[in-house]
Amino acid sequence: MRVLIGGGSGFVGRELTRLLKSKGHEVTIISRQPGPGRITWADVESGGLPPCEGAVNLAGENIMNPLRWWNDSYKKDLFSSRVDTTRALAQAIAASSSPPRSWVLITGVGAVLGRDGGAMKQMLTPFWLGLGGPLGSGRQPFPWIHVSDLAGIILHALETSSSPPSTQLEVFNGVAPALNTNYEFTKELGRILRRPTLFPVPGFLMDTLLGSERAVILMQGQKVVPKRTLESGFQFRYPDLTSALREIVGG
Structure with missing residues (x-):
């Protein structure tokens, strides 16, 4: 094509x-x-x-x-x-x-994770310094996807479509099938980096740094499931946090 x-x-x-x-x-x-x-x-x-x-x-x-x-x-x-x-x-x-x-x-997709950009670029420095921690309570959903899988979903949509865009609409959620909380993500990244994750980030600090309208995206999260993505036949290369984070940061 x-x-x-x-x-x-x-x-x-x-x-x-x-x-x-x-x-x-x-x-x-x-x-x-x-x-x-x-x-x-x-x-x-x-x-x-x-x-x-x-x-x-x-x-x-x-x-x-x-x-x-x-x-x-x-x-x-x-x-x-x-x-x-x-x-x-x-x-x-x-x-x-x-x-x-x-x-x-x-x-709209989950936090896009990869080696040379996306969400990980902002996260790694504080984690390497031992300053990583959950956002607020950490209980909020943390939808994410490896950048290779997001590209794969787009390619899958391109290759499987046979109708003009005006006659058919499909929605594929760009998130991994693992349903993780922010706490689970934080602890797994800390484990793979062999760094402590002892410092929760309070909500008021996120409001100050990002603005309250933007901070709510991270502090509340959203539970998203890639139901149609999986039903379409797409197979994730990195369906779980451990495989995704190991590919990105090693371990």
Whole structure:
């Protein structure tokens, strides 16, 4: 297939690009900046969709970006970075004389774990220093997924779809089948790193650092099960915390 990836230069996009190319697919990335194997969002809006059998949109500002303060400007960027790119891609698909047979939109997944980005990049330093600990009580659900499995789910959706995106809608939850709490995640990461996890992070500190609207995502969590993902035939490479964390940090 020829696959178009919006936001393909990011953490998940890099893994998806690697996986697609390893399977013999051709990849074109939509990015803010032009370059080899890339087109810009302005190119899509002015020139339409290049020939492709699949399209994926991964574009969007990271909601947990520690370098951005939670304010109206950041909220606007979060919203527009997802909505504007999705609208541009949807309009280009609708106007195409030969639209892709599948269109994958990423709107919400668990904490994405991997070696060179995602949630682990922010977690490892305090854990290595022995300062890791559960968030609040730690009893809240902590949905997560290994980046290789998230890329695998996207590829699975692309390869198994045979209908134009306007005629069929499927929702695959991008989370591992293990139902872990934040406490379980914290203790397993500490065990594999051989570091203590003695310092719970109080809720008021998370509110101060992240803003209360953003902190609630981590402090309350959400129980998510990949029921349809599994029913579709997808097989997780890293279905449990131990296998995922060992691949990422060793042990």
